[in-house]
Amino acid sequence: MAQLDPTALDLQLAVPKRGIRVGRIRVPGWLALLLRNRKSRAGLFIVAFMVFIAIISPLISVAHPNDFNLLATRQAPSWHHLFGTTDQGSDVFSQVVVGARRSLLLGALAGALATLVAAVLGITAAYVGGIVDEIVNLLTNVFLTIPAIPLLVVVSGYLRTRGMWTMIAVIALVLWAFEARILRAQALTLKNRDFILAAKASGEPTWRIVFGELMPNMISRIAAAFVLVFYISLLVDSGLEFLGLGDMSATSWGVTIYWAQVNSTVLQGEWWPFMFPSLALGLTVLGLVLVLAGIDEVSNPQLRADRKRGRLAALLLGRAAA
Amino acid sequence: MRWFARRLAFYVFAIWVALTINFLLPRLMPGDPISGLLQHLSPAQLAANPGIVQTYEALLGGGHHSIWADYVTYLHRISHFNFGISTSNYPTPVSEVVGRTLPYSIFLVGVAFILAFLIGTGIGMVAAWRRGGFTDSVVVPAFMTVSAFPAFVLALLGLYFLGLKAGWFPIQHAYDSSVIPGWNWTFVSSAFRHAQLPIIAIIAAYTGGWVLNMRTVMINTIGEDYVGMAHAKGLKDRRVMTRYAGRNAILPPLNGFAAQFAGAVGGLVFIEIVFSYPGIGYTLQSAVLGNDYPLAQAILVVLSVCVIIANLIMDVLNFVLDPRLRTS
Amino acid sequence: MSAVATKTLLEVKGLEVEYGRVRAVDGINLSIAAGEILGLAGESGCGKSTVANAIMQILRPPARIVGGSILFEGEDLVGKSTEQLRKYRWRNVSMVFQSAMNALNPVMRVGDQFVDMMQAHEHVSKRRAIVRAGELLELVGMDKGRVRAYPHELSGGMRQRVIIAMALALSPELIILDEPTTALDVVVQREILQQVEALKRDFDFAVVFITHDLSLLLEFADRIAIMYAGEIVESAPAAQLAESPLHPYTQGLLRSFPPLTGPRVRLTGIPGAPPDLREPPSGCRFHPRCPYCLPENAALYLRQTSERPRLRMIEPEHNVACHLVDA
Numbered sequence: 016m017a018q019l020d021p022t023a024l025d026l027q028l029a030v031p032k033r034g035i036r037v038g039r040i041r042v043p044g045w046l047a048l049l050l051r052n053r054k055s056r057a058g059l060f061i062v063a064f065m066v067f068i069a070i071i072s073p074l075i076s077v078a079h080p081n082d083f084n085l086l087a088t089r090q091a092p093s094w095h096h097l098f099g100t101t102d103q104g105s106d107v108f109s110q111v112v113v114g115a116r117r118s119l120l121l122g123a124l125a126g127a128l129a130t131l132v133a134a135v136l137g138i139t140a141a142y143v144g145g146i147v148d149e150i151v152n153l154l155t156n157v158f159l160t161i162p163a164i165p166l167l168v169v170v171s172g173y174l175r176t177r178g179m180w181t182m183i184a185v186i187a188l189v190l191w192a193f194e195a196r197i198l199r200a201q202a203l204t205l206k207n208r209d210f211i212l213a214a215k216a217s218g219e220p221t222w223r224i225v226f227g228e229l230m231p232n233m234i235s236r237i238a239a240a241f242v243l244v245f246y247i248s249l250l251v252d253s254g255l256e257f258l259g260l261g262d263m264s265a266t267s268w269g270v271t272i273y274w275a276q277v278n279s280t281v282l283q284g285e286w287w288p289f290m291f292p293s294l295a296l297g298l299t300v301l302g303l304v305l306v307l308a309g310i311d312e313v314s315n316p317q318l319r320a321d322r323k324r325g326r327l328a329a330l331l332l333g334r335a336a337a
Numbered sequence: 338m339r340w341f342a343r344r345l346a347f348y349v350f351a352i353w354v355a356l357t358i359n360f361l362l363p364r365l366m367p368g369d370p371i372s373g374l375l376q377h378l379s380p381a382q383l384a385a386n387p388g389i390v391q392t393y394e395a396l397l398g399g400g401h402h403s404i405w406a407d408y409v410t411y412l413h414r415i416s417h418f419n420f421g422i423s424t425s426n427y428p429t430p431v432s433e434v435v436g437r438t439l440p441y442s443i444f445l446v447g448v449a450f451i452l453a454f455l456i457g458t459g460i461g462m463v464a465a466w467r468r469g470g471f472t473d474s475v476v477v478p479a480f481m482t483v484s485a486f487p488a489f490v491l492a493l494l495g496l497y498f499l500g501l502k503a504g505w506f507p508i509q510h511a512y513d514s515s516v517i518p519g520w521n522w523t524f525v526s527s528a529f530r531h532a533q534l535p536i537i538a539i540i541a542a543y544t545g546g547w548v549l550n551m552r553t554v555m556i557n558t559i560g561e562d563y564v565g566m567a568h569a570k571g572l573k574d575r576r577v578m579t580r581y582a583g584r585n586a587i588l589p590p591l592n593g594f595a596a597q598f599a600g601a602v603g604g605l606v607f608i609e610i611v612f613s614y615p616g617i618g619y620t621l622q623s624a625v626l627g628n629d630y631p632l633a634q635a636i637l638v639v640l641s642v643c644v645i646i647a648n649l650i651m652d653v654l655n656f657v658l659d660p661r662l663r664t665s
Numbered sequence: 666m667s668a669v670a671t672k673t674l675l676e677v678k679g680l681e682v683e684y685g686r687v688r689a690v691d692g693i694n695l696s697i698a699a700g701e702i703l704g705l706a707g708e709s710g711c712g713k714s715t716v717a718n719a720i721m722q723i724l725r726p727p728a729r730i731v732g733g734s735i736l737f738e739g740e741d742l743v744g745k746s747t748e749q750l751r752k753y754r755w756r757n758v759s760m761v762f763q764s765a766m767n768a769l770n771p772v773m774r775v776g777d778q779f780v781d782m783m784q785a786h787e788h789v790s791k792r793r794a795i796v797r798a799g800e801l802l803e804l805v806g807m808d809k810g811r812v813r814a815y816p817h818e819l820s821g822g823m824r825q826r827v828i829i830a831m832a833l834a835l836s837p838e839l840i841i842l843d844e845p846t847t848a849l850d851v852v853v854q855r856e857i858l859q860q861v862e863a864l865k866r867d868f869d870f871a872v873v874f875i876t877h878d879l880s881l882l883l884e885f886a887d888r889i890a891i892m893y894a895g896e897i898v899e900s901a902p903a904a905q906l907a908e909s910p911l912h913p914y915t916q917g918l919l920r921s922f923p924p925l926t927g928p929r930v931r932l933t934g935i936p937g938a939p940p941d942l943r944e945p946p947s948g949c950r951f952h953p954r955c956p957y958c959l960p961e962n963a964a965l966y967l968r969q970t971s972e973r974p975r976l977r978m979i980e981p982e983h984n985v986a987c988h989l990v991d992a
Contacts, residue, residue: 153350159596160351160648161358161641164603165621169637172625173362250487254607257489258622272490276611281497282508289493297486304485311553468726562767569723569762570782570831571754574747580781581770660772660815 048313055309061302065295069115076109081266089280092287099287101271102278110271111291117267119299121179121252126245128187133195133244134237138229141202142211143221151195158192167251171260182255182262186248193247194240201236202229239310246303253296268292344652348645355641359634360411364404415638425629434620434632435639442605442616443643445532449539450601454594456540457547458587464548465555465586466578477548484545489607492538496611499534506534509613531614538608543601550590558586588659595651599644672699674738674838674871675720675758681732682715682724687942689715691895692733694976697839702865702872704886704903706879706918708939712895713875714763717841720873721760722750738838756786759832763844765824769816775802775827776812779834786835801830805860822853826860833864841873846881858885879918883907888982891915894940894950897976901983911985913955949974949988957989965989 049055068075077096088104090096098107140151167189174181205211206229214224230237255261256269259277263270275281275288414420420431460480464473483491500508507530518524558564559582567581606618613619617636624632656662675697682690690712697703705713718724720735722742735742737757742750762768770778779798783789789797799809805826816824825845832840842861846854862885865872874886882889883903890900891914899912910916917935937954940946948970952958958969965988974986 153347156347157351157354160348160599160644161355161637162599162602162644164600164606165618165637165640166358168606168621168625169359169633170362172628172630172633254487254489254603257607258610259626272493276493281493282501284497284501286497289490289497293486293490293493297482297490300487301482301485304481308481308549562762563770565723565725566760566762566768566828567770567781569721569754569760570785571751571756572781572785573751576781576785580773584772585770658772661817 049306049309052309052313054312055306058302058305058307058309061298062306065115065299065302066119068112069119072112072116076112077106079109081105082109089285091285098291099285101274101288102280102285107271107288107291110266111268111295114267114271114292115295117179117265118249118253118269118296121183121267122245122249125183125186125190125248125252126241128183129190129244129248130194130237130241132187132191133193133240134198134230134233135225136191137195137197137199138202138233139221139225141199142206142225142229151199155192155195155199158189159196163189164251164254167255168258168260171255177260177262179262179265182252186251190244190247190251194244198233198236198240201233205229205232235310239307242303242307242310246300249296249300249303268296341652344649348649351645352638352642355638356412356415359638360408362634363630420635420638421631423624423629423632425624425627425632431632431635435617435635438615438617438620439639441528441614442609442618444528445535445609445614445616446539446601446605448532449536450543450598452536453540453543454547454590457544458551458590460544461548461551461553461590462555462578462583462586465552465559466582468556473552477552480545480548482545483541484543486542487607488538488542488604489611491541492535492608492611495534495538495541499537506537507531508534510615535608535612535614538611539601539604542604542608543597546597547590550593551586554589555582555586558582561585588655591651591655591658595644595648598647602640602644673697674699676736677716677720677733678736679733680716680719680730680735682712682719682728683731685727688731689728689895689942690719693892693895693897695890695897695900697871697873699838700865700869700871702874702885702887704882704889705873705875705892706877706882706889707892708877710939710942711892713892714843716892717760717843717873717875720841721754721758723754752786755782755837756835757837758839758841759835759837760841760843761825761828761832761845763847765828766821768828769824771816773815774812775814775816775819779812779831782831782834797834798830801834802827804833804864805830821849822857825849825853825857829857829861829864833868833870836868837870839871839873841875843875844877845874847876847878854881880922891918894945895942896950896986897984898951898987899983899985900976901980905980905983911979911983911990912951912987913957913989914951946970948972 049059082105088100089102090100092099092107096106096108098111100106101110136151136154140148167185170185170189171177174185211224211228214228219228252261253267253269253272256263256267257273257276259273261267261269263273269292271292272289275285280288418432420435423429423431423434457480460472460476464470464477467473486494496508500506510531561582563585564577564582567577572581602618605616606621608614609616609618610622617639621633621636621640623629624636673696675695677693677695680690680693681688693712693716695703695705695716705716707713715724715728718728719730720742724730730743733743737753742753745753769775773781776795776798779801780791780794783794783797784791795812798812802811803809807823807826807830811819811823811827816827819827829845845861846857849857858881861872874882876882879889883906886903888900888902889906890897891906891912892898893914899906899910899915906915907919910919914935921932921934923929923932935954940950940953946953948968949955949958949972952969955969958966960966968988972988974988974991976984976986977991978984979990
């Protein structure tokens with residue numbers, strides 16, 4: 016569900032090489048840059064907050080998320096149960112907070128795997144060219160044409176077990192195409208730069224050029240790719256769980272929403288079992304989208320609200336303002 | 338023209354890949370594919386559907402021959418649109434089930450996605466033109482936030498607030514249960530009314546992406562010389578925004594339309610389920626949950642073909658709208 | 666070259682334009698008489714295009730006019746309403762943009778772009794407008810059938826002609842040429858400029874010719890103004906400027922290209938680079954690059970580094986802003 020998709024970008028030029036000092040702490044260049052931009056700063060805070068919650072979840076969850084208490088079913092939010100209870104009496108707050116762990120972890124891992132595949136395939140295809148490039152291109156386009164969700168639905172249907180690692184593998188195998196195209200495009204621009212030609216001329220093997228020269232110079236773009244695939248994985252995974260096709264024994268946001276839907280709680284006016292996990296999910300995705308938008312703005316000065324710097328650069332570089 | 342031929346060739350190839358995946362999936366599971374499938378069924382289901390073993394065998398192209406022979410038989414069957422019998426709707430053939438449900442989905446996604454595109458690019462255009470204005474600082478972030486929520490969440494929200502609480506829209510199914518489908522006004526108007534919430538949900542989910550995309554492209558376009566010249570020529574502001582900047586800025590998002598369509602098809606599945614809307618997405622889920630593999634696989638192929646057709650339409654539209662592509 | 670100029674068409678007084686907090690144009694005075702060709706020369710980034718955009722009133726944020734006035738036929742443009750400015754644009758002053766490649770809308774036919782502009786200013790039917798567009802194209806030496814062409818179907822030179830034809834369409838009193846030939850090869854350059862001259866004879870408009878190529882101005886302009894770092898440092902009739910340039914920058918510019926005739930001269934450029942306008946040099950902005958700014962001449966040096974020279978009339982029609990000349 017690639018609802019929000021940034022344009023291609025090149026962050027390389029904007030990152031200060033050696034980072035910035037804040038008091039005694041040395042902040043890496045890229046982080047300083049992202050913190051300076053309003054959008055990515057907000058996004059980073061949101062994501063950091065969610066990760067923090069996930070980490071401390073055992074400390075703050077009041078009860079075990081799967082504990083059920085038939086005497087306290089379907090209760091609206093109260094001081095005792097901050098987010099209310101499900102139709103089986105489980106505490107929704109605990110479910111959301113503990114569920115964050117699995118949802119975020121799975122999204123991150125699936126995103127990482129998909130990004131890795133996309134980077135390796137895309138960059139290698141760009142560098143090597145020829146038939147390899149054609150094949151990878153073909154593969155990428157095919158996976159972009161066959162709709163991802165229906166494909167995942169059918170594949171999940173065939174799976175005997177739907178454990179976490181299986182889901183990660185399956186999701187990554189379908190989503191890699193999203194970024195492969197963009198990474199390939201950027202690798203193409205780097206392919207004929209002097210440092211690559213020099214490495215080639217000095218006899219470096221292909222794999223070493225791809226991993227040792229090209230990838231390190233595309234780190235910013237790869238990072239942006241990861242953020243995108245991360246949030247798409249989040250959406251896809253919770254979507255599959257919502258359909259009853261994910262790992263239904265785990266505690267995660269999608270599963271909670273699934274039970275809310277299946278038990279028709281919404282139709283009965285009980286909004287809390289679905290609203291809170293949805294908010295958590297939406298907030299996390301929003302945070303990631305903001306980070307991405309911030310990265311976009313940093314590498315394309317024209318997009319910034321504060322356009323003074325962009326115009327100044329144009330002015331000083333002598334470009335005639337038409 | 339050569340470019341078209343290449344695209345068509347690719348699309349045919351993509352369909353072939355979808356078909357092959359369909360063919361291979363059951364076989365990739367360890368063990369005998371048929372018993373693997375049967376394992377998912379309960380004894381009650383087996384008893385209720387006596388012909389099911391034969392159906393599966395037919396699906397897998399025979400089951401007792403070499404894999405290549407099976408494959409050929411399979412492809413041959415597909416070329417005659419024979420997808421087998423739907424086990425969950427035994428003895429209805431799959432093609433009939435699909436034919437019954439597909440039109441509803443096409444109606445939904447067609448109307449909603451196009452509207453989302455038009456509204457989204459319109460907002461993006463205006464937001465970029467008046468940077469820092471109301472559209473840019475309020476409407477754009479609002480859409481961004483809304484679109485961050487997955488489609489099924491928005492559908493649920495719509496169901497709850499607009500359908501249940503406010504009672505403005507019917508909340509389930511494609512048409513009133515008292516109405517009989519047919520080409521008469523009662524049915525058509527009922528169908529339209531029931532489609533409103535799903536359409537609103539789709540629009541809410543997908544407009545944000547277009548807004549952001551168009552805004553970015555438009556900002557870059559505004560810096561182009563021909564926009565400056567149009568301004569210098571003394572043209573009215575709105576005309577420069579639409580015919581000069583907008584008309585050029587819309588081309589990249591239009592290209593992205595086809596790519597996004599695959600994602601929209603995915604979202605459709607969720608929305609249909611939330612609203613119990615009997616379209617092809619809803620049918621897909623019930624098929625998978627009911628282990629009706631012939632139906633599920635057929636739907637996957639059909640959806641891929643839909644995406645491809647959307648791609649083709651976009652290719653043609655692009656050709657029409659961008660004169661630069663027309664020079665031989 | 667021209668008769669004695671009688672009417673002052675456009676007068677720029679003390680114009681100041683800022684991009685954010687950077688002052689790109691810092692107090693410019695110019696005047697253009699009806700039918701005269703004024704050349705505006707200077708290096709990239711000196712602010713000449715900004716002046717052009719200010720005259721056309723098409724400056725885009727963050728650029729804005731913060732001081733001074735631009736008087737067209739006696740009326741100040743700064744402070745006019747949006748609608749008044751819209752009517753003023755193109756009808757009174759039009760512009761030929763630098764890169765015709767990009768100045769035409771790629772998805773509209775050439776003729777429609779004429780029609781657009783005409784209908785924005787007058788009540789004409791589309792048919793009549795297309796006919797007029799065709800006539801204008803013929804004026805610049807193109808086949809009138811080209812009204813149906815898309816910009817990408819035309820060559821660079823043809824596109825430039827289209828832009829010129831468009832600039833003439835409403836018979837403005839002043840046409841600004843912003844580096845009209847920079848993107849073209851020398852042969853085409855010449856053709857275009859001769860075309861402009863011929864058109865000027867028929868239509869009698871004034872011209873502001875902006876370029877970094879001083880040699881072109883010496884040939885085509887009546888008067889020339891030299892800009893440096895956002896200021897006018899010298900202005901004079903073309904012949905006088907060539908014969909007796911007074912400002913060291915002008916002298917440097919003239920020495921930068923060889924004369925076609927006459928004895929061989931050693932070419933010298935101007936050492937250094939234009940200043941960063943965020944922090945311009947104190948006093949005379951040219952002083953870091955000026956061969957006559959030497960610490961040995963203590964008193965003069967002090968003035969050069971602390972006091973901004975003002976534009977003063979040294980000879981009739983010849984203004985210079987330079988401490989050397991003042992001394």
